[in-house]
Amino acid sequence: MHYYFAPMEGVTGAVYRRTHHEYFPGIDKYFMPFITPTTTERFTPRQKRDIAPEVNAGVPAVPQLLTKSAADCIWSANALTDMGYAEVNLNLGCPSGTVTAKGKGAGFLADPDALDRFLDAVFSSTRARISIKTRLGMHDPAEFARLLEIYNRYPVAELTIHPRVRQDFYKGTVREADFAAALPRCRMPVCYNGDIVTEQDAQAVAARYLNLPAVMIGRALIGDPSLVTRLCGGPRADRDRLQAFHDALYARYCEAFGDARIAILRMKEIWFYHLNLFENSEKHGKRLKKSTDLRAYEDAAAAVFRDLAVREDIVPGWFHPA
Ligand SMILES: Cc1cc2nc3c(=O)[nH]c(=O)nc-3n(C[C@H](O)[C@H](O)[C@H](O)COP(=O)(O)O)c2cc1C
Structure with missing residues (x-):
């Protein structure tokens, strides 16, 4: 099993990632909080402070993009690849009202035809290895059948599924049954994300989905920073x-x-x-x-x-x- 640190805007910036990696080994990938590429084809000074290779030296960090513009996605994903990043992640899950109102993040899931055109343009033009982090849909988990049919047509390096819809935000129990139903239909490697809190939770996910290659953990790792170290056989932090x-x-x-x-x-x-x-x-x-x-x-x-x-x-x- 691979363990990923979930991106958390305002929390898991470069300083946090570097320090966590130094004190608590075991994380295979740290996903960076999203950045929104602009049409200027340049990263802003603020974005550079988080994505510059020198501030991520020695940390297995994966940058994340939030955009619905194929052109902006292509230039920025290529630029990140040229900076040395082996993978670039697309955010199709952010539930924030200001993001979804612009049709980005989870808001993009409400327009599968536009998403299909976007992915077609991105995958045909970028040199980057692209992975996706998604929710099940905007309003209803039934939306995921169509979304997965789209994802399956592209060489998505890995699909992280947070089994909630946008309307759920981060509340209530995760829609586990919908994840279980979707998993056998995914053509790409899948990562499960959502509400893993204890070592037992992570072990239960691994036991339930025997060939699942990865889980991603966010809030519980901020709370209990040695959680993954222990899952990898290391010590509990005193x-x-x-x-x-x-x-x-x-x-x-x-x-x-x-x-x-x-x-x-x-x-x-x-x-x-x-x-x-x-x-x-x-x-x-x-x-x-x-x-x-x-x-x-x-x-x-x-x-x-x-x-x-x-x-x-x-x-x-x-x-x-x-
Ligand atoms: C404060 C906060 C900031 C977040 N920022 C991002 C982000 O930048 N990109 C993203 O894909 N998800 C973001 N998320 C979602 C988390 O990556 C993760 O999917 C969510 O917390 C569920 O996982 P967990 O139950 O293990 O915490 C954020 C969540 C929180 C609570």
Whole structure:
């Protein structure tokens, strides 16, 4: 089984990927949060900060594109290939209203004919090895039959399926039965993504789909960064290891942003998931949330590692909201 780190905009940027890879081995591919190529045929300075080969050195990183323009997809996928990336991923799953309103991400799934024309143009003109990350549809999982018939006609390097429709966003249980029904009809290697939280969840997916080559994990890996290391036979991270990772990440954010306040905001995104790994974390969580300056943040974070016990398995507060 291969293990992939899901792309998470605002969370799994270059600094995070590099630091995670250094502290917690086992991830086969880190998918980068999406970038939207422009018509100028140049990456913006901000995009370059995440995709430049030097900031991803030694990390098996896969860039991801979000676009419905074949021309923009072709120039950017070729440029990424020329930069040395062996694979470029297309985002056909983003559920955000601002994205779908423009017919991009999961919004593209609502127009299969346009998607077919787009893929035809892209696959006939790009030098890149293209993989796809998709949902089952926009409104109804029944849409996937037509979508898969389209995907199957192109040399898609790998198809990651998040078995939800756009209207589900990231809530409710995944549509497992629809994934199971689609899997035997996929002509390309498939990666399963969605709601894997514990080692047992990952093992259950592997046992259910015996020839499945890969799973992708997002939120649970932010929460429990040694999850895949353990699945690969490595050790569970203790408090010291978690603190060393935290301190390295925070120091690198401070250096990269040149502004502790931005670094603290980034760290708070991570704590939203990571705090679930600690017992009785409510009070400490409030203190972290309130901290705005460097001193208050550092004291609040140190208190978590000093005072709280690490749970065996994360209790995910984020996808089964009360
Ligand atoms: C904050 C956030 C940002 C995300 N950003 C992206 C993104 O840039 N590209 C993408 O394909 N998916 C993105 N996703 C979706 C995740 O990659 C993943 O499909 C989703 O979290 C389900 O997997 P999980 O249950 O293992 O977390 C994002 C999800 C979240 C919660």
